[in-house]
Amino acid sequence: MPEGLRKRKTDSKPEDNTDTTAQTVTENEAELDDIDSAALLQYLKVLWIPLVLCFAIFVYFNPSTLSDIASFWIESDDWQTSPGSSTKSFVGLSADIEKRDAVVEAFKHAWRAYERDAMGNDEYHPISHKGTNLTKAGGIGYTVIDSIDTMLIMGLEDDYARARKWVENSLSFDRDGAFNTFETTIRVLGGLLSAYELSGHDKLYLNHAIELANRILPVFDTPSGLPLPNVNLGKREGIPADDLPFLVSTAEVSTLQLEFRYLSYLTDEEVYWEKVESVMKTIKDHRMPHGLASIYMHVDTGEFVPSAIRLGSRGDSYYEYLLKQYIQTNQTESVYREMYDDAMTAVHDHLITKSPYTRMTYTSELIPERHPGGQLSWRLTPKQDHLVCFFGGSLMLGATITGTTQTSVSLPPRQSEFTENGKRDWKNGVELIQTCVDTHDTLTGLSPEIVHFRIPSDGTFDALSKSGVPVDWYIKGASPGVEAPYDARYILRPETVESLFLAFRLTGDIRYRDWGWNIFQSIEKHCKVDTGGYASIINVDEVPSRKEDKMETFLMSETLKYLYLLFEDATVLPLDKYVFNTEAHPLPIFTPHIRTGFS
Ligand SMILES: *[C@@H]1O[C@H](CO)[C@@H](O)[C@H](O)[C@H]1NC(C)=O
Numbered sequence: 001m002p003e004g005l006r007k008r009k010t011d012s013k014p015e016d017n018t019d020t021t022a023q024t025v026t027e028n029e030a031e032l033d034d035i036d037s038a039a040l041l042q043y044l045k046v047l048w049i050p051l052v053l054c055f056a057i058f059v060y061f062n063p064s065t066l067s068d069i070a071s072f073w074i075e076s077d078d079w080q081t082s083p084g085s086s087t088k089s090f091v092g093l094s095a096d097i098e099k100r101d102a103v104v105e106a107f108k109h110a111w112r113a114y115e116r117d118a119m120g121n122d123e124y125h126p127i128s129h130k131g132t133n134l135t136k137a138g139g140i141g142y143t144v145i146d147s148i149d150t151m152l153i154m155g156l157e158d159d160y161a162r163a164r165k166w167v168e169n170s171l172s173f174d175r176d177g178a179f180n181t182f183e184t185t186i187r188v189l190g191g192l193l194s195a196y197e198l199s200g201h202d203k204l205y206l207n208h209a210i211e212l213a214n215r216i217l218p219v220f221d222t223p224s225g226l227p228l229p230n231v232n233l234g235k236r237e238g239i240p241a242d243d244l245p246f247l248v249s250t251a252e253v254s255t256l257q258l259e260f261r262y263l264s265y266l267t268d269e270e271v272y273w274e275k276v277e278s279v280m281k282t283i284k285d286h287r288m289p290h291g292l293a294s295i296y297m298h299v300d301t302g303e304f305v306p307s308a309i310r311l312g313s314r315g316d317s318y319y320e321y322l323l324k325q326y327i328q329t330n331q332t333e334s335v336y337r338e339m340y341d342d343a344m345t346a347v348h349d350h351l352i353t354k355s356p357y358t359r360m361t362y363t364s365e366l367i368p369e370r371h372p373g374g375q376l377s378w379r380l381t382p383k384q385d386h387l388v389c390f391f392g393g394s395l396m397l398g399a400t401i402t403g404t405t406q407t408s409v410s411l412p413p414r415q416s417e418f419t420e421n422g423k424r425d426w427k428n429g430v431e432l433i434q435t436c437v438d439t440h441d442t443l444t445g446l447s448p449e450i451v452h453f454r455i456p457s458d459g460t461f462d463a464l465s466k467s468g469v470p471v472d473w474y475i476k477g478a479s480p481g482v483e484a485p486y487d488a489r490y491i492l493r494p495e496t497v498e499s500l501f502l503a504f505r506l507t508g509d510i511r512y513r514d515w516g517w518n519i520f521q522s523i524e525k526h527c528k529v530d531t532g533g534y535a536s537i538i539n540v541d542e543v544p545s546r547k548e549d550k551m552e553t554f555l556m557s558e559t560l561k562y563l564y565l566l567f568e569d570a571t572v573l574p575l576d577k578y579v580f581n582t583e584a585h586p587l588p589i590f591t592p593h594i595r596t597g598f599s
């Protein structure tokens with residue numbers, strides 16, 4: 001079990017600065033103060049008359065300024081939508097039909113190319129017009145099933161009818177190959193369950209869901225109950241990881257619960273519930289002292305293995321599903337609320353960081369370091385995956401659920417409706433979304449797979465934007481003339497627009513729609529393949545963009561669905577009736593008739 005956090009501090013947090021640096025800053029400030037008081041007063045005495053005149057003229061031509069200033073002071077609740085926003089940005093939650101329909105066109109451009117070139121294959125390569133499968137044993141409907149609920153939501157009846165026919169005639173899970181337990185659950189099982197729900201309970205989908213879940217169940221037969229990372233669906237066998245057979249990743253074992261629990265609710269079969277619940281009990285029993293979760297666990301003992309701590313890959317949806325399990329069960333399972341609140345306090349205390357110059361809020365990673373004496377310390381690393389961008393919206397949603405004493409909050413929420421932790425999470429959420437949006441400031445308007453942030457120990461600060469302000473983030477290893485690093489890619493990921501969707505639903509603030517529209521237009525401009533489909537791009541900071549021959553299935557299940565819902569009326573899939581699995585498949589909130597077996 002790892003020891004307490006930050007034995008050895010690094011300087012990536014401003015408050016971690018060495019004493020000398022802190023002193024220097026104070027000294028500089030003192031000097032400035034001196035100049036301010038002496039010289040400025042002199043100037044002001046002479047200047048105040050023209051200043052007032054200028055302001056009067058400005059207000060005359062911009063009459064909204066005064067009301068903006070007034071509303072800023074009078075409406076103390078104005079803090080809540082976005083930093084610096086005015087009440088004018090509230091537009092309500094009805095559809096923006098033109099933009100919504102533009103997203104539907106994009107979906108058709110993606111789906112129909114896949115259907116033309118690769119129907120039934122797991123994955124699609126839009127440039128070579130080919131499909132491939134995850135294993136040699138044949139496809140499991142990875143793309144088709146991931147896309148069905150989006151068609152139902154968008155009202156694409158003909159496309160839906162053809163997809164359903166494929167499920168009826170061609171889908172098979174009797175495939176003798178190794179499939180990833182987590183990916184198969186979130187994409188295929190989750191897709192089947194939401195198709196069942198949104199099709200008005202078409203049994204075709206439920207029957208396939210039951211069959212698939214039964215083929216997956218053997219992965220839970222381990223000493224700890226933590227599921228193995230792979231499954232042979234044909235042989236119904238769990239398969240350990242190739243490289244490190246005793247390791248399972250935390251997010252993968254803790255992101256099966258919404259799917260299996262809903263199946264249990266639908267079928268009255270307790271086994272699905274019990275298997276995924278025991279995973280949560282194991283995680284809770286092995287809580288690390290600081291309340292965070294490292295990204296690997298031991299499949300025999302159920303303990304956390306010293307490994308990176310982050311909200312990015314292999315960590316992300318653990319935190320997401322703590323909140324969503326509480327929401328899914330109609331806020332009746334308080335154990336998830338406790339685990340979520342505990343984790344959010346730990347994230348706030350240890351991972352949330354501000355960049356030194358422009359004060360961008362982001363989440364750091366903690367990397368374990370073993371010392372010769374055997375003791376362990378954690379090094380704070382200023383790196384954030386695009387995957388982390390789900391977290392801003394998740395924090396805001398969480399604040400309206402566990403960070404309030406009311407049964408529901410206003411639109412947008414008022415400060416007085418939040419508890420102290422609710423205020424903290426809401427503010428962090430708003431700021432994290434702002435950061436994710438800011439990392440779209442690239443030549444394509446798309447954000448990279450991974451960003452790094454400046455820390456004071458980087459030394460002299462020389463990166464300035466075109467307008468002369470410091471840039472606090474960068475793509476590691478990227479420079480002109482050098483082949484773009486892995487970090488520079490955009491692979492059609494949904495996390496930022498997912499957060500924009502949630503933030504818009506919770507605030508009705510137009511800026512979230514505006515940001516989403518900008519991202520959508522960048523995807524149209526740089527990722528769209530003329531002959532059909534969309535492709536990943538190799539470098540977000542290069543135009544014209546170079547494409548990679550892959551259209552990830554989450555473009556149709558998540559990115560375009562969240563963009564569509566951002567512009568759709570909020571009565572479609574309301575947040576108090578549905579919870580979205582981590583692949584954006586909506587599942588209904590229900591009051592369970594099975595009670596949790598642990599607390
Ligand atoms: C993928 O699997 C499907 C279904 O078994 C099959 O029809 C298709 O030919 C396979 N694709 C490739 C490239 O082998």
Ligand SMILES: *[C@@H]1O[C@H](CO)[C@@H](O)[C@H](O)[C@H]1NC(C)=O
Pocket residue numbers: 330589590591
């Ligand atoms: C959730 O619980 C509330 C009571 O706390 C109840 O009124 C509501 O119907 C429940 N919702 C569902 C979907 O079961």
